[in-house]
Amino acid sequence: MEPEEEEQPPACGRDWAELQRDVLMLIFLKLGVMEVLRAAGSVCRSWRKVAKEEPELWRKIDMTNHSYGSDCYVLKDPTKLAIDRSGGRLEEFSVEDFGDNELLWYLCDRTSILKKLCLISCYQLSEEAMADTAKRQPILEEIQITFGSFSEKVTEIVGKECPLLKSFKFNTSWDNMGAYNPNDEAVISDDDEALGIAKTMHQLHHLQLIGNS
Numbered sequence: 001m002e003p004e005e006e007e008q009p010p011a012c013g014r015d016w017a018e019l020q021r022d023v024l025m026l027i028f029l030k031l032g033v034m035e036v037l038r039a040a041g042s043v044c045r046s047w048r049k050v051a052k053e054e055p056e057l058w059r060k061i062d063m064t065n066h067s068y069g070s071d072c073y074v075l076k077d078p079t080k081l082a083i084d085r086s087g088g089r090l091e092e093f094s095v096e097d098f099g100d101n102e103l104l105w106y107l108c109d110r111t112s113i114l115k116k117l118c119l120i121s122c123y124q125l126s127e128e129a130m131a132d133t134a135k136r137q138p139i140l141e142e143i144q145i146t147f148g149s150f151s152e153k154v155t156e157i158v159g160k161e162c163p164l165l166k167s168f169k170f171n172t173s174w175d176n177m178g179a180y181n182p183n184d185e186a187v188i189s190d191d192d193e194a195l196g197i198a199k200t201m202h203q204l205h206h207l208q209l210i211g212n213s
């Protein structure tokens with residue numbers, strides 16, 4: 001008597017290439033930029049078409065919390081590609097480590113409706129480029145600058161150029177504060193940042209100043 005053959009599970013008949021566009025959009029919106037560019041957007045022709053031709057997919061570009069370390073600049077070209085795919089509809093942009101003058105000018109050449117800008121550890125970014133970005137993005141409502149190389153003047157510049165600003169985060173390392181001494185003129189002069197905010201950011205609802213004496 002021959003042994004009975006083990007029953008095999010039925011093959012899945014689902015064709016992932018036939019998913020409706022609105023379903024694909026929901027899937028892609030849950031993925032990161034790099035996952036869409038290098039993985040999901042390469043699955044098949046229909047998926048690639050959505051990834052390339054849906055500007056709504058690129059209204060928010062978040063290039064933070066990546067794991068490239070010292071090689072993070074390899075992310076610059078994919079970031080530019082994502083900016084291009086937004087078709088001028090980009091509203092929120094976040095970058096960590098590799099944000100520099102070139103990238104921000106590239107951004108400003110392709111959108112003027114930015115509402116949120118987040119810059120983390122972008123030490124290669126100059127105050128000139130930051131001022132130019134603020135000037136060219138007049139409807140900015142949220143700005144976060146963390147661990148940058150800007151002086152206190154940037155607060156006044158940003159406030160002057162972005163009259164609709166509602167949230168401003170200007171953070172640095174606690175190590176930069178030094179020991180607090182109320183009689184120290186150097187410490188007192190740090191008020192320039194606060195005064196710049198008070199003079200220009202009249203619509204502010206939220207303010208964060210971490211590591212600021």
